[in-house]
Amino acid sequence: MTPVDVVLIGRNEGARLVAALAALGGQARQVVYVDSGSSDDSIAQAKRFGAKVVQLDLTTPFTAARARNAGFDALDAPEYVQFIDGDCTLVPGWLEGGAAFLDRTPAVGMVTGWRAEVYPEVSLYNRLCDWEWHRPAGEILACGGDMMVRASLWRAVEGMNPQVIAAEDDEVCCRFRKTGARLHRLPQPMTRHDAAMLTFGQWWKRAERTGHGFAQVHHLHPEYFGTEVRRVLTYGSALPLMALAALVTLPWLLLPILALYAISYRKGRAALRSDGIPPGDATRMAALLTLSKFPNLIGMARYYLRRLRRADMTLIEYK
Incomplete structure (x- = not known):
């Protein structure tokens, strides 16, 4: 079986x-830990476990994409590389299963598995993350980090785009597929994630x-x-x-507008119930999925404003 190297990023x-x-x-041939300016003992802990440590330059804005690129570049002659975030743990057997699948399916360029939340009982938000991550197995368009x-x-597409601060994994998957490579999700547990949300x-x-x-990502890949x-x-x-305009002109239009939100909510709830x-x-x-369109809109507006001003694409962090 082809050996696997691991790139672990965190702060x-x-x-x-x-x-x-x-x-x-000791499952991986080599482990590289990329640190994005930690103030705790992360670097010391990584060295204690025998990982090679890469510290990102503090003068350039941090992104997960930039960290993963730096980790890949620090590897010695890699063949298969497993990327993982510092708030995740690998499930025993995943590296062997993923590598064996790549060995026997040369048309597949990237393989992923199932990520699960470590503490779903702690909050509704953690449970929502757990639901979002459990997607169907088989050929896929994109996956998480x-x-x-x-x-x-990875070399063929020149790694991740360091200017993409969110959905950088979706973006690189778009470029993976444009090379003709297939992407696949195995019906196998891969990582356990601590969202701490x-x-x-x-x-x-x-x-x-x-x-x-x-x-x-839609700007970079309009089809996605x-x-x-x-x-x-x-x-x-x-x-x-339209609702604001209706308040002034045709108040009765509020009813069909509210009905559209109700329909969206019911569809979301039905999908959740069908998933158990x-x-x-x-x-x-x-309710959160329906409400999410408003913070989503703020994030979209922030991107377009940054692009208009040619400002740095800095991280939006929630923990």
Whole structure:
């Protein structure tokens, strides 16, 4: 079986990073930890576990894409590379399963598995993340940042775009596919993630970041995220503006506008229930999904404003 190298990225992850490093347990040929300006003992912990440490230049804005590129560049003659975030732990057996799949399917350039939330019981927001991550197995268009990639494919697309601050994984997957490579999700647990999302404010900020990602990646790849952008513009902007106008001119128009939100909510709740989400959680999660169009819109507007001003694409952090 082809050996796998691991690139682990993080900043101030504390105990989560220790757990991530411990879970590797000598499974990888080499481990590179990329630190984005931690003020805790992350660097010392990575060295204690035998990882090669790369410290990003503090004078350039941090992005996960930039960190992953730096980690890949620090590897010695990689063939397969597993990328993982510092708040995640690898599930035993994943590296072997992913590498074996790539070995026997040369047309597949990237393989991923299932990410699950470590503490779904702690908050509704953690449980929503857990639901979002459990997507169908098989051939896919894109995945999250936890992925196993052929080094040759990573080099062919010149890695991730360091200017993309959110959905950078979706963006690189678009370029993977444009080379003709296939992407695949195995029906196998891959990582366990500690979202540590406990408050409404954290959820709102994460939804803003998602909107920024929608706008930026859609700008770079117009064929991608089109549905998501249109949905945000409809429910986050067009319908609220129509409702305000209706208050002044035709108040009765408020009823069909509110009905559209109700229909969207019911569709979201039905999808959640069909995935086995309990009724109470499905009700509250559907409300969050409906509400998310507003922070999404803020994130999208932030991207377009930054692009207009030619400003740096700095991180939008929720923890």
